Amino acid sequence: MHKENFKTGYVAIVGEPNVGKSTLMNALLEQKLSIVTRKPQTTRQRVLGILNRQDAQIIFLDTPGLIKPKYLLHEKMIGHAESALADADAILIMTEVSRKNEIPPEVEKILQKASGKPLLLVINKMDTLHRSEILPVIEAFASKEMFKEIIPVSALKRENLDDLLSTVIRYLPVHEPFYPQDIVSEQPERFFVCELIREKIFDEYRDEIPYSTAVECVEYKERSKGKTYIGADIIVERQSQKGILIGSKGEALKKIGQLSRVEIEQFLDRQVFLELRVKVREKWRENESMLKRFGYGVDRNA
Numbered sequence: 600m601h602k603e604n605f606k607t608g609y610v611a612i613v614g615e616p617n618v619g620k621s622t623l624m625n626a627l628l629e630q631k632l633s634i635v636t637r638k639p640q641t642t643r644q645r646v647l648g649i650l651n652r653q654d655a656q657i658i659f660l661d662t663p664g665l666i667k668p669k670y671l672l673h674e675k676m677i678g679h680a681e682s683a684l685a686d687a688d689a690i691l692i693m694t695e696v697s698r699k700n701e702i703p704p705e706v707e708k709i710l711q712k713a714s715g716k717p718l719l720l721v722i723n724k725m726d727t728l729h730r731s732e733i734l735p736v737i738e739a740f741a742s743k744e745m746f747k748e749i750i751p752v753s754a755l756k757r758e759n760l761d762d763l764l765s766t767v768i769r770y771l772p773v774h775e776p777f778y779p780q781d782i783v784s785e786q787p788e789r790f791f792v793c794e795l796i797r798e799k800i801f802d803e804y805r806d807e808i809p810y811s812t813a814v815e816c817v818e819y820k821e822r823s824k825g826k827t828y829i830g831a832d833i834i835v836e837r838q839s840q841k842g843i844l845i846g847s848k849g850e851a852l853k854k855i856g857q858l859s860r861v862e863i864e865q866f867l868d869r870q871v872f873l874e875l876r877v878k879v880r881e882k883w884r885e886n887e888s889m890l891k892r893f894g895y896g897v898d899r900n901a
């Protein structure tokens with residue numbers, strides 16, 4: 600039985616690209632669930648992570664960074680962030696110390712969808728500032744009077760995260776847990792497998808390539824000898840991109856396969872046989888049915 604005042608709720612993490620949203624969720628869960636890269640716009644949909652404590656179950660929703668949309672894919676990404684706000688009991692608006700006190704218009708706009716919900720500002724990357732420089736940043740944001748709380752953290756160095764958690768819990772309703780207390784997400788294993796492959800592509804390729812790429816796990820079979828067979832398609836938009844991804848004599852693709860397999864095995868805690876194929880689907884980022892197929896479909900006003 601749970602304690603009488605046990606709390607359960609959804610907490611959306613929203614903000615600009617690259618401020619550290621996925622790093623924060625992983626740090627809070629003490630597990631790598633959401634992929635992290637040095638490039639913006641890595642996260643494309645909402646990623647659910649469940650933190651189970653003695654006193655609370657916090658369901659975090661990591662979301663794509665808020666940008667001006669250029670492709671239908673971007674509109675879907677913003678749609679995922681909006682749907683996370685709609686479901687949230689509390690909202691973590693994430694920014695980083697270098698932003699001074701600016702809340703960009705893309706973020707302001709989406710916050711209109713969150714009217715009445717508690718907005719907690721998380722100022723990340725405080726490890727990059729000298730202690731004496733942090734207070735003025737907090738004061739500048741406080742003058743906006745938009746936020747119930749302002750919490751400076753370093754997601755990377757795991758600084759001030761306990762404070763963040765106890766603050767968040769204050770804003771959650773008293774409720775029984777929604778999920779069993781031994782699971783960390785409801786998204787299937789194969790989703791995280793595809794995401795890890797996508798992360799390696801973000802790390803290894805430049806320019807438009809990572810942004811033009813989707814990954815689809817087409818086969819996922821448990822084999823008796825303890826190895827899982829995973830066949831995944833890497834989707835690109837042009838023939839020339841396919842050539843670059845594969846590389847001369849297939850070396851580049853082989854490297855992606857090796858790097859991905861190591862992380863997938865760590866994530867699944869078992870051995871994996873990974874087979875990657877590269878396919879061209881022209882303009883998939885503008886194609887409603889392909890976006891849906893690759894897992895990016897969402898109703899804007901869900």
Ligand SMILES: Nc1nc2c(ncn2[C@@H]2O[C@H](COP(=O)(O)OP(=O)(O)O)[C@@H](O)[C@H]2O)c(=O)[nH]1
Nearest residue numbers: 617618619620621622635636637724753754755
């Ligand atoms: N110095 C510093 N870097 C961070 C911190 N949190 C995240 N980063 C880096 O910022 C980049 C973007 O992080 P990510 O979590 O993918 O950002 P997202 O796009 O908001 O999800 C990565 O290179 C992270 O390692 C932090 O607290 N301090």
Ligand SMILES: [Mg+2]
Nearest residue numbers: 620621641642
């Ligand atoms: Mg992210």
